[in-house]
Amino acid sequence: MRFSSISFWKRPAIPLLLAFAAGIFWARFWPLPAFGVQIASLTGLTLLALSFRSPRSLFFSCLLPLLCLLAVGHLTGLQVHGPDRQAGRLVSFVQNDTVEVTGRIHGLPKPRYGRTQSHLTQVEVRRYSGEMMSVEGRLVFTLVGEGEVPLPGSLVRFTGKVRPFDNFENPGGFDYRRFQHGRGIMGRVWCRYRDLEVLDAEPAGLVPKVDRFRFFLGEKIRSAVQDRDAGAVLSAMLIGDRSHVTPALREAYTKSGIAHLMAISGLHVGLLAGGIFWLTERFLRWFRFFTERGLTRRVAAFPALVTALSYAMISGGAPSALRAVVMVACGLWVLVMRRRTDVWSLLILAAALLLATEPERLVNVGYLLSITAVAGLILGFQRYPQSFSGVRDVHASALLWLKGLFKTSLFAALFTAPICLYVFREVSLIGMAVNLVMVPLMGMLTLPLAMAGLFLSLFFRTGERFLQLAGVLTSWGNGLAECASSLPFAVLRPGALTLLEVTILYGFLLLWLGFDKKKGWQRPRVALALFLVLLLAGDTLRWTLARMGPDSPVVTILDVGQGSAAGIRLPGGGVMLVDGGGFPWPDSMDTGRSILSPWLDFQKIRTIDVLVASHPHADHVRGFFYLAERYRVKELWIAEAALQETMGQELVSAFRERGTRIRHPSMEKDPLELKGAVFEFFGPGSMRFSSVNDDSLVFRMQTPHGSMLFTGDAERRAESYYAKTHGNALASDVLLVGHHGSRTSTQASFLHAVNPSLALISCGVRNRYRYPSVEVLRRLEASGVRVFRTDTGGAVTLVFKEETIKAGHTPIGIWDRLW
Structure with missing residues (x-):
């Protein structure tokens, strides 16, 4: 071939x-x-x-x-x-009622802090009335508590509530609902181990049997390797199971630019298929029948093809593995048919076949990274060829091999960087250097050793020793990744790119690698260069003007679920965040990473003038910890009373270490000013309340075009005190309702003193506290106050205009993010 x-x-x-x-x-x-x-x-x-x-x-x-x-x-x-419509039909059918669910366990179970998560397929949902619906897709299935995990393919039955996926609807946010629907997952359901009934423990069909075999291989890998993290990484490398890799280790690999080593890719498929092809071809040379007819290579292609396809199934269908398998399969078929081809044809065919079978892969990050990385390698090595022909000296061969490894890392990193910046908003700066060590260690030494050990362990105990040795090498690699990721310059975070900026970056890469100087491409090259420079200049000018801030103050009450966070943009470029949301559970979503940071990066904001922590509860300040490490924060405003709480102390310590100025505003001190907006604090003052909620910062933002009162989680005692102490001085156009609309806040006397025309309530969809309270909503309605809630429409944006205050929901836009 x-x-x-x-x-x-x-x-x-x-x-x-x-x-x-x-x-x-x-x-x-x-x-x-x-x-x-x-x-x-x-x-x-x-x-x-x-x-x-x-x-x-x-x-x-x-x-x-x-x-x-x-x-x-x-x-x-x-x-x-189709999945969106199917999910809608499922929600309409279950109607938030308890239903009986029957289905088969699909995929490998993922342990998470006393819970085990997997998927259900072949799902049937039955209401108490006897009505039954078959679900065309899967459900996320979570088992709570301790017990024996049902194996993949088991048929189970239980009762529970099927819930739809809820988005955090914010400008520039991630459309989690559409992401899950695109994967064919229609909703989520959970039950306790004691309520689960296993109807049939035997798998039905090929896919469940493959899943069960993958589960068996994963258990064998992790039992043979003593280091838990090393076993988890080897499971990811060999069978595509990343569920046991800790978030910290995964982030270390990402920051170091070596996350691709945990993905089954062309290297894995090439090693297996190439090894089988080489062994079979050498074996067939012993038979005259094959050698005389020139059939050794053609016949050897068939077991190599079967091996590649089998490994694609064992890998769990990762996009990079499927792309590699399609390219290898097409290449082997061309060899059998004795035709000529080129790598561009194989890559395009693989990309088209994967898209045709699953169109949602167009916005699948793994698919795009795999395709662009291979395209970058093809372009790079066509522009700067690498050849070992005629090289006899060992030192020269070694240097040439290192040069090829460096170019491989360079081209792959450059062509995947725009997508990483668009999706993850960061890219590794040390990836090329770390790959020079980690690719030989993990890809060329550990991976073949682990593959051989896993195969041998199916028949002999000797294979476990190979796995143990591979585990030791993987531990070294994990340590190197953690050390490299801790470097202060490991990652570049320029903010989120737009689709236009991604196009410009790829245009410049094609300008460099896509033209051959020897073939008279100068005019098209110059034309493309001028076009890209004009686009870049226009885009830079647009963002420079946008970074100077809006014409009038803009406040966005972010949808952080059951918590509170507000972003404030002021004319002149001023940026504030009042609270940062958060959840108290150890494995819960980090609102700083998933909500605050995307909102900031979406607007190219890297410096925050002020963070305001109303009080040290997780649902208000836990998201700030992520910002401490990744953004320049000039000032943190927090009440002195908050320093009596552990979380308040940790928050102040985290920002003080990074040079942030700490202020403790109070009603006894002068108002603070930022970019023409005045912040007057009504509490807490010298008086202390017995409740942390009542000790929340209560302040008013006064702008030339209107005012807004922030109350944190202040409750009945604090509200009564402020209403008596300040009276009509609390009057504001907009009220951020205290304590997420709890009945213990927004008392009639306090509401009468504030006398707002607009009220905003930040709370989670179907939250367990049932906020906002019906009493509070009726009180606001009786006062003639317009109410906007984050649980019913997502983020709320206020624009303080000269004539009026414009308010409306601003959820995820169609062009905000595609992921």
């Missing part, structure tokens, strides 16, 4: 693939009627077939094929709306 080197610009399949992907993208956001698109695609394909008998024009040779692929892609992409 020979792979020809064909220029990127001479591959007609590339624009066709892009047109196909554009059709899927179009269907994702602006779906057209399927019947009309079918007619258009059939008409186009018919014209294209008829055009082969006539002279080819520009329209028939270029535009019509692109239009046809665009239409076919649109038809394919219409599939992405």
Whole structure:
């Protein structure tokens, strides 16, 4: 098999693939009627077939094929709306009632702090009335408590409530609901071990049997390796099971730029398929029948192909593994058929097949990173070839090998960086250096050793020793990753990129690697360079002006679930955050990482003027800890009473270590000013309350166009005291309702003193406290106050205009983020 080197610009399949992907993208956001698109695609394909008998024009040779692929892609992409409709039907059927659920355990169980999470497939939901519904998809299934985990493929039955996925609806946020629906997961359900009934412990079908075999392999790996973290990483490398990798270790690999080592990719598939091919081909050389007919390589391709396909199933269907398997399978088939091909054709075919089978992969990060990394390697090595021919000296070969490894890391890192910056808002700066050590250690030494050990352990106990040795090497690699990730310059965080900026970056990469100086491409190259420079200049100017702040104050009450967080943008570039949300459980979502940071990065904000901590409870300040390590924070405002609590002390210590100025505002001190806004504090003062909630900071933001009162979690005693002490001085246009709308807050006397026209309530969807209280809502309605709640419409944005205060919900926008 020979792979020809064909220029990127001479591959007609590339624009066709892009047109196909554009059709899927179009269907994702602006779906057209399927019947009309079918007619258009059939008409186009018919014209294209008829055009082969006539002279080819520009329209028939270029535009019509692109239009046809665009239409076919649109038809394919219409599939992405099916899960949304199915999830809607499921929600309408269960109606928040307790139902009987029957289904089979799917996938490997994931242990999490006294809980075990997996998926249910072949699900049937039955209401008490006897009505039954079959779910076309999966459910996230969580078992609570301690007990024996049902093996994959087991048929189980229990009663519970099927819940839909809830988004945190914020500008620039992550559309978690659509992400899960795209994976074919319709909702979530949980039960306790004692309430679970196993109807059939035997797996039915090939996929459950493969899952059970993967579970068996994972247990064997982790039992053979004493180091828990090393066993978890080896499970990820060998069978694609990352559920046992701790978040801290996963973050260390990401910061070090070596997260790809835990993903099953072309290296794994290549090692297996290449090894089987080499062994089989050498074995067949002993038989004259095969050697005389030149069949050794062609016959050896079949067991290699079977091995690659089998490993793809064992890997759990990771996009990088599937891409590698498709490329290897196509390459081996070309070898069998004695044809010629090139790597561009194999990559495009793999990308198109994966998209056609699952259109939602267009926004799958693993799929995009895998495709762009391989494309970068192809372009890079076509531009700067690497050859060992004629090199006899050992030292020269070693240096050339290191040079090739460096170029591999460089090209892969450069082509995956725009996607990492768009999705994760950060990229590793030390990845190329760390890869020079970790790829030989983990990819070329540990991985083959672990593969051999895992295979041998199925038949001999000697294989466990190989796994133990691989575990020792993996422990060294984990230690190196943790050390490298702790470096202060390990990660670059420029903020979230837009799709335009991603396009500009890839344009510059193509400008560098996509043109051959020897083939007269200077004019197109100069034209592309000028176009990219103009785009970059316009984009830079736009963000420079936007960073100077809005024309008038803007307050966004962020949707952080059962908590509180408000972002304030002031004219002149002032940025404040009042509280940061958070959850008290050890394995809960970090609102700083998942909500505050995306909102800041979405606006290219790296410096925060002021953080205000109303009081040291987790649902108000835990999200601030993440910001302490990743943003420059000038000042932290926190009450002196908060320092009596452990969380308050930890918060102050975390920011003081990074040079943040700590202020303790109170009613006895002068108001504070920032960018034309005045902050007057009404409490707490010298008087202390017995409750941490009552000791919350209560202050008013006064702007030239209106005022807003923040009350934290102040309750009845504090409100009564402030109403008596300050009276009408509390009057404000907007009130952030205290304690998330609890009946212990927003008393009539306090509400009368504030006399707001707008009230905002920050609370979680279906929260266990049942906030906001019906009493509070009735009280606000009786006072003629307009109410906006984060649990019913997501984030709320207020714009303080000269004439009025504009208020409205601002959930995730269609173009905010695609992930």
